[in-house]
Amino acid sequence: EFSLKGKKAIVTGGARIELVSSPLKHEKYNSGLGLEICRALAESGADVALMYVSSDSTHDTAAKIGEEFNVTCKAYKADISDEKQTKDAIEQIHKDLGRIDVFVANAGISMNGNAETFAISDWKRLFDVNVHGVFYGVQAVSKYMLEQGSGSIILMSSVSAHLANQPQYQCAYNCTKASVSMMGKCLAYEWGTRGVRVNSICPGYMATDMLTQFTAKRPDLAAAWNSLNPMQRMGAPKEIKGAVVFLASEASSFVTGTDLFVDGGYNA
Ligand code: NAD
Numbered sequence: 001e002f003s004l005k006g007k008k009a010i011v012t013g014g015a016r017i018e019l020v021s022s023p024l025k026h027e028k029y030n031s032g033l034g035l036e037i038c039r040a041l042a043e044s045g046a047d048v049a050l051m052y053v054s055s056d057s058t059h060d061t062a063a064k065i066g067e068e069f070n071v072t073c074k075a076y077k078a079d080i081s082d083e084k085q086t087k088d089a090i091e092q093i094h095k096d097l098g099r100i101d102v103f104v105a106n107a108g109i110s111m112n113g114n115a116e117t118f119a120i121s122d123w124k125r126l127f128d129v130n131v132h133g134v135f136y137g138v139q140a141v142s143k144y145m146l147e148q149g150s151g152s153i154i155l156m157s158s159v160s161a162h163l164a165n166q167p168q169y170q171c172a173y174n175c176t177k178a179s180v181s182m183m184g185k186c187l188a189y190e191w192g193t194r195g196v197r198v199n200s201i202c203p204g205y206m207a208t209d210m211l212t213q214f215t216a217k218r219p220d221l222a223a224a225w226n227s228l229n230p231m232q233r234m235g236a237p238k239e240i241k242g243a244v245v246f247l248a249s250e251a252s253s254f255v256t257g258t259d260l261f262v263d264g265g266y267n268a
Contacts, residue, residue, distance in 0.1 A: 001249060001250050001251040002245055002246070002249045002250075002251045003044060003045055003249065004041060004044040004045045004046035004101075004102070004245070004248060004249055005044075005045030005046075006045065006046075007041075007045065007046040007047070007102055007248070008047050008049075008098065008099050008100055008101050008102070009041045009047070009048045009049070009101060009102035009103070009104065009248065010048070010049045010050075010051060010090065010093055010100060010102070010103050010141065011034055011037050011038050011041065011048060011049070011050055011051065011104045011106055012034070012051040012080055012104070012105055012107035012133075012137055013032065013033075013034040013052070013053075013080075013106045013107025013108065013156075014035065014038050014048075014050030014051055014052050014058065014062075014075070014107075015032070015034060015035050015038065015050055015052050015055070015058040015061045015062070015075070032208045032209060032210070032237065033106055033156065033203070033206060033208055033237050033240050034050075034106045034107070035061070035237070036237045036238045036240055036241055037104050037106055037240060037241070037244050038062075038065055038073065039065055039068075039069075039241070040240075040241035040242075040244050040245050041102065041244065041245070041248060042065050042066070042068070042069040042071045042073055043069050044245050044248075044249065045069075046101070046248070047071050047072040047073065047097055048062075048065065048066075048071065048072075048073045048074075049073075049075075049076055049093040049096070050062045050065075050074070050075045050076070051075075051076050051077075051078050051080070051086075051089055051093075051107070051137075052075055052076075052077060053077065053078065053079045053080070053107070056077070058075040058077075059074075059075045061075070062074050062075040072097075074096070076089045076092060076093055077089070079133075080107050080129060080133030080134070080136065080137060081125075081128040081129045081132060081133045082136075083132075083136045086133065086136040086137050086140060087136060087139075087140045090137065090140040090141060091140070094144055099144065100141050100144045100145060100151065101145075101150065101151055101152065101248075102151070102152050102153075102154070102248045103137065103138065103141040103145075103151070103152075103153045103154070104154045104244060104248075105134040105137050105153070105154070105155045105180075106156040107129070107156075108129060108130045108134075108156060108176075109125070109126060109129045109130065110126075110170065110173045110210055111125075111126060111170075111172065111173060112168040112169060112170050112173070112214070113169065113170075113172075114169055115169065115171045118171070118172060122172065123172045126172045126173055126176050127172075127175075127176055127179075130173070130176035130177065130179075130180065131176050131179045131180065131183075134155060134180055134183065135183065138153055138155075138183070138187065138198075141153065142187075142191070142196065145191075145195070145196045146191065146194050146195075146196060148195075149194060149195040150195040150196070151195065151197070152197050152198075152199075152248050152249075152252070153184075153196065153198040153199070154199055154200070154201060154244060154248060155180050155181070155184045155198070155199070155200040155201070156180070156200070156201055156203070157177045157180040157181040157184070157200035157201065157202050157259060158173075158174075158177040158180075158202055158203060159202045159203065159204045159261060159263045159266050159267050160173060160174040160177045161174065161177035161178040161180065161181040161200075161202060161259070162178075162181075162202065162259070162267055163266075163267060166224070166228065167221070167224050168221065177202075180200060181200045181202070181259050183198075184198045184199060184200040184257060184258075184259070185198075185257045188256040188257030188258075189257060192256060192257075197247075197252070197253075197255065197256040198256060198257065199255060199256060199257065199258050199259075199260060200258070200259045200260070201240070201243050201244065201247070201259075201260050202259050202260065202261045202262070202267070203240060203262045203263060204229055204234075204235060204261070204262065204263025204264050204266035204267070205225045205226075205228075205234045205235065205263075205264075205266070206234060206235040206236070206237055206239070206240065207234040207235065207236060207237065208237050211225075211234070222234070228266055229263065229264040229265055229266035230264060230265035230266075230268060231264035231265060232264075233264065234264075235262065235263070235264060239262065240262055243260050243262050246260075
């Protein structure tokens with residue numbers, strides 16, 4: 001039931017291989033969620049198209065994942081906030097793979113700041129990437145999934161869709177993630193009878209570069225964040241894998257429109 005053998009999957013924000021040389025590289029964890037998601041899908045038997053924007057070394061990462069798990073894994077460059085780039089890349093992926101069974105809209109950015117001084121250009125950029133970018137991808141894959149009458153779309157939302165973060169303020173980011181979770185519910189409803197399931201994953205604090213960029217400057221933040229959840233620690237990137245494989249596979253065949261929390265109980 002958890003097998004993805006023969007399935008074709010796309011992951012956006014697919015690799016954080018650039019972290020290998022990042023000064024922020026964490027002692028214990030050194031990848032973004034996207035890389036772990038790609039590895040999890042490949043490990044379960046899926047061929048994976050890995051969409052990236054920032055580092056062309058992603059092509060090597062993809063090849064390595066393919067070799068390790070004996071599947072096809074290829075990288076495609078597209079800025080998800082650009083509708084044309086995203087749609088063109090997905091069209092090319094569909095041509096190459098023949099179908100699309102799983103779409104993980106993982107790419108996203110975060111910015112913190114007090115609302116009263118938050119730059120409007122940053123507010124707009126967050127929505128361009130985290131909301132509009134997600135929808136461009138979802139709309140492009142939905143064409144193929146609805147035609148074939150099957151598919152699983154997984155949106156990377158956040159526990160921040162559901163609660164206000166402390167001690168740093170993140171009004172804009174949280175609003176984008178609340179939009180993502182609501183997008184998932186609406187699309188689940190719209191496509192429920194047509195074989196396409198849509199779910200969101202809501203991670204809590206995961207020790208990826210998205211957070212280490214802050215904790216590197218403010219070590220007190222890590223302690224504060226840890227204290228906020230019952231397990232008193234951040235998640236490791238690989239702790240996202242089970243949720244992704246569950247939602248991508250037939251194991252979740254009656255699950256749609258839900259928010260799956262992977263947050264050490266932070267929302268409890
Ligand atoms: P990350 O910064 O390590 O990875 C994000 C990826 O998205 C990177 O590979 C980046 O290149 C890519 N990306 C950014 N802008 C893009 C664009 N315009 N086009 C294409 N790709 C783009 O962050 P992460 O922690 O791995 O986050 C992955 C997802 O999980 C994000 O959507 C994030 O909001 C969400 N999330 C993360 C946490 C956390 O604690 N790390 C918590 C909740 C939700």
